[in-house]
Amino acid sequence: MPSLLVKNIHTLVTHDAERREIRNGALLAQDGVIEQVGTTAELVGNPMLMADEVLDLGDRHIVLPGLVNTHHHFYQCLTRVIPGAQNGTLFDWLTTLYPIWANLTPEAIHISTQMAIAELMLSGCTTASDHLYIFPNGCTLDDEIRAAQEMGLRFHPCRGSMSVGKSQGGLPPDSVVESEAAILQDSQRLIEQYHDNERYAMLRIVLAPCSPFSVSPDLMRESAALARSYAGVRLHTHLAENKSDVDYSLNTFGMLPGDYAESVGWLGSDVWHAHCVQLDERAIAQFAETGTGVSHCPSSNTRLASGIAPIRAMLDQGVPVSLGVDGSASNDTGNLLQEARLAFLLARVRGNLAADMTAREILEVATLGGARVLGRADIGAIAPGMAADFIAINLDRPQFAGALHDPVSALVFCQCDRVDYSFINGKKVVDRGRLVPVDLETLAEKTNQIACQLTDASLG
Numbered sequence: 402m403p404s405l406l407v408k409n410i411h412t413l414v415t416h417d418a419e420r421r422e423i424r425n426g427a428l429l430a431q432d433g434v435i436e437q438v439g440t441t442a443e444l445v446g447n448p449m450l451m452a453d454e455v456l457d458l459g460d461r462h463i464v465l466p467g468l469v470n471t472h473h474h475f476y477q478c479l480t481r482v483i484p485g486a487q488n489g490t491l492f493d494w495l496t497t498l499y500p501i502w503a504n505l506t507p508e509a510i511h512i513s514t515q516m517a518i519a520e521l522m523l524s525g526c527t528t529a530s531d532h533l534y535i536f537p538n539g540c541t542l543d544d545e546i547r548a549a550q551e552m553g554l555r556f557h558p559c560r561g562s563m564s565v566g567k568s569q570g571g572l573p574p575d576s577v578v579e580s581e582a583a584i585l586q587d588s589q590r591l592i593e594q595y596h597d598n599e600r601y602a603m604l605r606i607v608l609a610p611c612s613p614f615s616v617s618p619d620l621m622r623e624s625a626a627l628a629r630s631y632a633g634v635r636l637h638t639h640l641a642e643n644k645s646d647v648d649y650s651l652n653t654f655g656m657l658p659g660d661y662a663e664s665v666g667w668l669g670s671d672v673w674h675a676h677c678v679q680l681d682e683r684a685i686a687q688f689a690e691t692g693t694g695v696s697h698c699p700s701s702n703t704r705l706a707s708g709i710a711p712i713r714a715m716l717d718q719g720v721p722v723s724l725g726v727d728g729s730a731s732n733d734t735g736n737l738l739q740e741a742r743l744a745f746l747l748a749r750v751r752g753n754l755a756a757d758m759t760a761r762e763i764l765e766v767a768t769l770g771g772a773r774v775l776g777r778a779d780i781g782a783i784a785p786g787m788a789a790d791f792i793a794i795n796l797d798r799p800q801f802a803g804a805l806h807d808p809v810s811a812l813v814f815c816q817c818d819r820v821d822y823s824f825i826n827g828k829k830v831v832d833r834g835r836l837v838p839v840d841l842e843t844l845a846e847k848t849n850q851i852a853c854q855l856t857d858a859s860l861g
Contacts, residue, residue: 403453404431408441410458412808414465416768416782430789433827461797463808466783467527467790468737469771472675472696472725475517475531476510479852480730491643491705503537503577504858507544509851514548516848519836520735527790527825528780534561534611535577542591552838553830557775559609559637560588564616572614581620598633600779601788612639614649621665635776640674643707647679659684668693673774678708685715694721694774699743701727709751723774724767738817741767745813760813789827792820
């Protein structure tokens with residue numbers, strides 16, 4: 402892999418141990434790894450420094466670590482803004498969409514994965530986790546793994562599952578659930594076929610039974626045991642997303658969500674839960690004590706009227722907190738920069754205090770927070786020995802006019818929805834605002850075709 406020198410960076414936000422923000426910065430990467438970081442004068446003035454590729458940003462761009470998305474459902478970009486699901490809360494929304502998702506095909510998974518990743522990449526995401534938990538018509542997790550590899554994303558695919566259908570007291574229809582034996586067998590296959598626990602890995606498998614209202618406690622326990630029998634296989638699920646979720650847990654298990662998670666072995670530094678909007682104070686303390694992570698999904702939580710997760714309290718107690726855009730049918734976009742801005746604003750509203758969240762704090766949640774939740778010490782910062790995953794944003798745009806007193810905070814306070822450059826593993830995936838791996842117009846057209854086929858099949 403050729404070496405890469407990026408120079409004349411207006412401000413290089415490192416998120417390193419000293420949290421350096423380097424004016425007129427530069428970085429050198431080799432074989433997908435950051436080798437040197439400093440000022441342009443320091444790096445360019447070194448006669449021993451040679452690079453195969455040089456990107457001169459002309460003192461107009463801010464560079465920061467790539468953003469990390471820790472919760473998503475890629476396939477849901479096929480069912481955005483479905484009329485019957487626009488105004489429902491979580492359970493109503495799900496029951497409307499389950500019959501449509503039952504028509505998914507391997508091609509639909511492949512195309513929707515690439516569409517979701519395209520949107521993420523353009524908004525600054527370089528590492529993402531996706532939670533695929535429905536496998537009709539021959540669909541497998543392999544379908545989205547191949548699509549993500551073609552896009553060049555650093556990827557943590559979750560082998561999701563649903564095993565408790567409506568006839569057994571669960572929420573999903575019986576037609577979309579699987580047997581628990583088949584789930585565990587396929588989970589083991591995927592780990593052994595794909596999981597890479599080495600530093601700088603591009604692919605790591607996660608086990609992710611969908612939710613308390615769609616799987617049994619036995620599957621939760623057995624999935625945890627299976628994951629922990631391999632090195633670096635993590636666990637993920639939904640928890641305490643809204644009040645109905647809490648009521649289900651109390652009525653079905655006789656426990657609050659945090660206690661239920663503890664009872665099935667789902668607390669620990671190898672676990673992260675999505676949402677946690679309605680997590681009680683005692684559970685927050687349990688999460689902090691055990692290092693259990695949270696993926697905060699503010700757009701989805703507000704869109705479904707689930708509430709505002711108490712991330713200030715979580716951060717103050719030491720809970721690992723990250724950001725997720727969640728499914729594009731409960732958010733209706735997949736823009737991680739916008740997610741960071743909304744998380745920043747909502748934390749201030751929940752705390753009734755403007756100082757309850759700073760712009761730099763939420764940028765760290767979006768980078769270092771995501772790295773911690775995913776169990777990675779090789780992403781989230783720009784420093785020697787870290788993966789060469791970084792993004793560049795041109796400051797010479799209308800949204801930042803008058804805001805360059807503090808360009809770092811401007812990324813959050815102002816409206817920034819697209820990056821100009823993105824590199825993953827040292828490879829350029831966004832070039833001057835253009836997606837490199839695929840033709841975006843063709844991909845969008847194909848996505849629309851498949852979306853229409855899905856809804857037509859559910860009506861016919």
